[in-house]
Amino acid sequence: MLVYLTAECCGYPISIFFIVVNEFCERFSYYGMRAVLVLYFRYFLLWDDDLATSIYHAFVALCYLTPILGAIIADSWLGKFKTIIYLSIVYAIGQVTMAISTIHDITDANRDGTPDNFTFHIALSMLGLILIALGTGGIKPCVAAFGGDQFQEHQSRQLNTFFSVFYLCINAGSLLSTLITPVLRAQECGIHTQQQCYPLAFGVPAVLMVISLVVFIAGSGMYVKTDPEGNIMWSVCKCIGFAIKNRFRHRSSSYPKREHWMDWANEKYDKLLIAQIKMVLKVLFLYIPLPMFWTLFDQKVSICHFSGLLGGLPDQMQTVNPILILTLVPIMDRLIFPLIQKCGLNFSPLKRMTVGMLFAAMAFVSAALVQIEIDKTLPNFPSSSESQLKVVNTYSTTLNVTISPNEHLLIESFGVQLHTSKHTYSTISCMFVNGYTADLNITNLDSIEPSATTNYTLVNQGKRDFVLRHGEQWCEFSRKFGFGASYTFLIPSTVFSDDCESITEVEDMKPNSVHMALQIPQYFLITTGEVMFSVTGLQFSYSQAPKNMKSVLQAGWLCTNAVGNIIVLIVAELGKLPKQWAEYLLFASLLVAVSIIFSIMAYFYTYIDPAEIEAQVRKEQGLEPEEMEKETLEMEEKDEDQKNEQGVKQTKI
Numbered sequence: 344m345l346v347y348l349t350a351e352c353c354g355y356p357i358s359i360f361f362i363v364v365n366e367f368c369e370r371f372s373y374y375g376m377r378a379v380l381v382l383y384f385r386y387f388l389l390w391d392d393d394l395a396t397s398i399y400h401a402f403v404a405l406c407y408l409t410p411i412l413g414a415i416i417a418d419s420w421l422g423k424f425k426t427i428i429y430l431s432i433v434y435a436i437g438q439v440t441m442a443i444s445t446i447h448d449i450t451d452a453n454r455d456g457t458p459d460n461f462t463f464h465i466a467l468s469m470l471g472l473i474l475i476a477l478g479t480g481g482i483k484p485c486v487a488a489f490g491g492d493q494f495q496e497h498q499s500r501q502l503n504t505f506f507s508v509f510y511l512c513i514n515a516g517s518l519l520s521t522l523i524t525p526v527l528r529a530q531e532c533g534i535h536t537q538q539q540c541y542p543l544a545f546g547v548p549a550v551l552m553v554i555s556l557v558v559f560i561a562g563s564g565m566y567v568k569t570d571p572e573g574n575i576m577w578s579v580c581k582c583i584g585f586a587i588k589n590r591f592r593h594r595s596s597s598y599p600k601r602e603h604w605m606d607w608a609n610e611k612y613d614k615l616l617i618a619q620i621k622m623v624l625k626v627l628f629l630y631i632p633l634p635m636f637w638t639l640f641d642q643k644v645s646i647c648h649f650s651g652l653l654g655g656l657p658d659q660m661q662t663v664n665p666i667l668i669l670t671l672v673p674i675m676d677r678l679i680f681p682l683i684q685k686c687g688l689n690f691s692p693l694k695r696m697t698v699g700m701l702f703a704a705m706a707f708v709s710a711a712l713v714q715i716e717i718d719k720t721l722p723n724f725p726s727s728s729e730s731q732l733k734v735v736n737t738y739s740t741t742l743n744v745t746i747s748p749n750e751h752l753l754i755e756s757f758g759v760q761l762h763t764s765k766h767t768y769s770t771i772s773c774m775f776v777n778g779y780t781a782d783l784n785i786t787n788l789d790s791i792e793p794s795a796t797t798n799y800t801l802v803n804q805g806k807r808d809f810v811l812r813h814g815e816q817w818c819e820f821s822r823k824f825g826f827g828a829s830y831t832f833l834i835p836s837t838v839f840s841d842d843c844e845s846i847t848e849v850e851d852m853k854p855n856s857v858h859m860a861l862q863i864p865q866y867f868l869i870t871t872g873e874v875m876f877s878v879t880g881l882q883f884s885y886s887q888a889p890k891n892m893k894s895v896l897q898a899g900w901l902c903t904n905a906v907g908n909i910i911v912l913i914v915a916e917l918g919k920l921p922k923q924w925a926e927y928l929l930f931a932s933l934l935v936a937v938s939i940i941f942s943i944m945a946y947f948y949t950y951i952d953p954a955e956i957e958a959q960v961r962k963e964q965g966l967e968p969e970e971m972e973k974e975t976l977e978m979e980e981k982d983e984d985q986k987n988e989q990g991v992k993q994t995k996i
């Protein structure tokens with residue numbers, strides 16, 4: 344028997360060090376760019392909110408669809424190593440293109456600080472994003488599987504730990520970049536005019552992608568590289584096609600049934616290939632309900648936005664997820680899972696994934712409960728059959744207003760009756776009513792004519808200062824704004840004589856009184872769900888795949904995420920339920936239903952050892968043990984030559 348001993352450290356192949364560092368840099372690059380992408384769409388390309396979020400989700404979906412392409416290239420043509428290198432180059436070019444597209448000076452001929460040719464910037468950034476999606480998605484299934492390939496049979500415990508460490512690196516990269524790139528964007532830079540520094544915010548991720556590539560190449564001499572076995576995907580497609588055709592040709596009941604529909608390919612195709620396809624199809628079938636998890640997961644940013652309880656800083660809120668992952672993965676791996684095992688419970692991978700889905704559903708129930716609390720602080724908005732009227736009395740005494748023969752409103756001097764405006768709850772807005780006898784200028788606002796009002800204007804939370812001006816006269820006042828609130832300021836004619844003292848503040852909408860701590864459970868629940876679901880899914884997809892289709896199954900796993908994102912897009916298009924909490928509960932119920940279906944499917948799934956099945960099929964095919972040994976010896980000699988060339992330390996036992 345031949346066993347290879349590659350260079351090891353603490354039981355782990357040294358080569359995986361390069362792979363996890365590569366993953367860290369690549370995820371830094373990806374998440375760093377993603378953290379400022381919507382801001383770039385909104386404030387550089389000046390797209391509206393809907394277009395910006397749609398393109399963003401479409402891009403994310405594309406990033407999770409391209410793994411199929413990467414897997415086909417790797418398993419059928421170039422092998423994982425070369426695929427990672429070539430597609431990383433495409434990825435780095437994409438990041439550089441994206442960074443260049445954000446330099447406003449390129450088209451800012453009149454030097455007013457805004458680009459003059461938006462078409463150029465849009466075209467370049469879309470090209471950049473397509474290349475990034477191709478690169479990041481293409482290498483994604485290959486890197487995880489390539490990492491797995493570095494382990495020998497006796498290192499199965501280390502292999503499981505590898506996937507956890509791999510996930511930790513993903514999240515460390517994501518955490519750092521999500522913290523850093525928004526800060527870089529907030530800097531000012533430019534050649535002719537100083538603007539928000541998008542080139543730096545996108546440039547740093549581009550540099551990290553180049554570093555990621557260099558690190559991966561640096562480990563080149565240490566890797567275990569498996570060559571692709573011909574155009575495997577084409578053979579798989581032909582084999583499945585033949586099985587379907589052959590089954591159809593023999594549909595009459597006079598033909599004896601076969602154990603599996605793929606057995607109808609027996610006449611023409613190798614039994615080993617058929618066995619391998621069966622393994623892959625079994626797992627892919629199991630993945631059908633999984634996109635629902637990602638549909639909820641990918642909306643987590645929205646559930647975190649809803650009340651803006653942490654001061655409405657969505658960019659920074661995104662960091663809560665990786666922070667929790669970095670804490671929870673070791674706790675689960677070292678404490679919870681061993682404890683469950685010690686209690687004699689079989690917490691198999693598919694059970695973990697089911698529990699992960701239930702945790703995500705609970706996160707949405709928790710979000711719904713918080714939303715109900717928030718809704719209690721909201722004013723009653725008119726239904727579709729009602730309307731509201733707001734009357735402001737700028738007269739000096741109480742007025743009696745008749746709206747219809749039977750309805751009278753008494754409005755005190757400088758009072759406001761009824762509220763009509765509905766606005767996003769996660770913001771603060773205010774408007775001014777000018778009761779002064781002439782035009783007024785207010786800080787950051789257009790001037791207001793006498794007896795006119797400003798529109799509701801968004802302001803930042805906390806204490807804000809305003810300066811009112813009319814010609815040489817001015818006065819200054821400050822107000823504290825509570826989050827989620829809305830105010831009207833009534834400016835009387837005496838405003839300058841009493842130094843702004845007489846400005847009346849009317850609270851149209853109360854500030855948010857729901858405590859931010861109420862958000863913690865939903866973060867905790869969704870991230871616990873992610874650890875159970877996603878880390879386990881990654882390991883499961885590797886362990887259940889035949890050797891020559893590891894990347895393909897990783898791609899299948901990633902596709903569940905792509906479909907989840909596409910569902911988010913469809914849901915956004917179809918519109919929303921009138922009550923936000925009802926929407927959260929609907930999603931939670933859907934995920935519970937899906938997890939029940941998944942648990943039933945999982946119950947009928949038998950875990951396999953692909954290598955064992957392959958050996959068994961070979962044996963059944965009549966390959967005598969000596970022949971198999973000869974075949975193995977030939978393969979291993981070939982491998983050994985290759986590794987000796989690469990200078991890897993190998994020992995024959």
Ligand SMILES: C[C@H](N)C(=O)N[C@@H](CC(=O)O)C(=O)O
Nearest residue numbers: 513514517664665668877904
């Ligand atoms: C940052 C997320 N918590 C995360 O770990 N994402 C993973 C899984 C995925 O989204 O496919 C990743 O970026 O690989």
